[in-house]
Amino acid sequence: MSTPQHQEVDAHTGTATTGHEWDGIRELNTPLPKWWLYILYATIVWSFGYFIVYPSWPLLASHTPGVLGWTSRGAVTADLQSLQVQRAPMLSALDAASFTDIAKDEKLRGFAIAQGRAAFGDNCAPCHGSGGGGSPSFPNLNDDDWLWGATVEDIRQTIAYGVRSGHEQTRVGAPMPAFGQTGMLKPAEISQVSDHVRAMAGLPTEKGYDAALGEKLFSEQCSSCHGDTGKGNIELGAPNLTDKIWLFGSDKASIADGVNRGRGSIMPAWTGRLDDTTIKALAIYVHGLGGGK
């Protein structure tokens, strides 16, 4: 580019110098490679095309919108709409069909399960495990023990409105009281009733367990929710205490801890966060994990 006036040529390399000299050292004037330079110019020309087509320069009250009228938010909205259109036939079929019909329609059921699995991975797996295996205090969804009902409609309702979630249609069932902390039961009584719960489940009890006292305490304090025989009550979300499935552990310490401090797990309501069709698909997926009735 530059044509220095001092056309001094370095004898050793044969290249012109810039004419600058510092302490007897002179600088070679090596121009930028032509290919590089032309690409730079091309990008500058390209940027003018961008200014015209896309939003770019800030102005006083707004910015230049570009002749295409493109916006990133408009683009994602259009993207989501086209996705909606693509899925619409299956989604509206899923929406319209009853759970009984879906169960009969292999294709629709497959679609619902695929939708449900995807939604489960992000929304449900953090608590219930990626395969629905649960963890202490977060129910296993693979077994056939259900706190709030095992039909697909029951499951849908639990997902949509949650458990003690604060939603007006949430499943409420009074949380289990803290019998120990509120003084309703003394430590010795908690020990007795905990042993009684283990006895009902066919588990060994500790020495000092008085079956008559345990049963009396249970029928006074526990049976109104868990039932006289400890079979639980789905209306109240009170678990069946006689089976081998334990949400908080079957050892005496865990049971006594529950009696002492109470229990009352919360599941968030998903309506509003997930759309109704996704919740329906989730219910079908969860119901199909193995334990649904």
Next chain:
Amino acid sequence: MSLWNKHQIFEKNSIILVIGVLIVISIGGLVEILPLYYLKSTIEKVEGMRPYSPLELAGRDIYVREGCYNCHSQMIRSLRDEVERYGHYSLAAESMYDRPFQWGSKRNGPDLARVGAKYSDDWHRQHLDNPRQMVPGSIMPAYPWLAKTELDTREVASSMKVQAFQGVPYTPEMIENAEKDLVTQATTDSPNADALTKRYPKAQVRKFSGGTGAVNEADALIAYLQMLGTLVDFKVYDGKANLR
């Protein structure tokens, strides 16, 4: 001396070169940054945004202290896959009271912009205590000390004063009641909850980390996490008016 050779003035005087460089850089800055301050379209008009309550602000300070932003973004980009997974793309209005913002730039873990009310408090408590217990393959470090460390509440009022100085609309009444509001929000069924939610609408009031005892760091952090992305009322948000 042709015009082209005038660059020698810059090459031969370092101070002039420095001034020249500063001028060129500031033009870039002025064009890119300055308009954000005067353009009304920068921050959308939304319903529901409010400054953080004292407990949430304390939780946010813990979020910053523990470096959560290094692995978690709070920025749902306007891309289809992100909106499908995380919900509505983030709005500028949603971080207008964030100083500094927590958008992050890396996602080793998921985006947290709308994690509020997604999981239960119990889940958060156990997950902070040991992430592997809840998510077997998780690489998140455990933060077991949060639930065992009493929250230092001495700084919260002055922290709010600094935020107010930076432009967050904390009123003198809010700053005055900071410590009281903080304890109120971390107390299940607190009798003072009404006064708190009047100052901070939609504030969730309960003992976030469960159990009893003084307000701990897990209470504050969970309170913060449980409100993320829950303030803006998207039912009345006009998306079409805010396309950009």
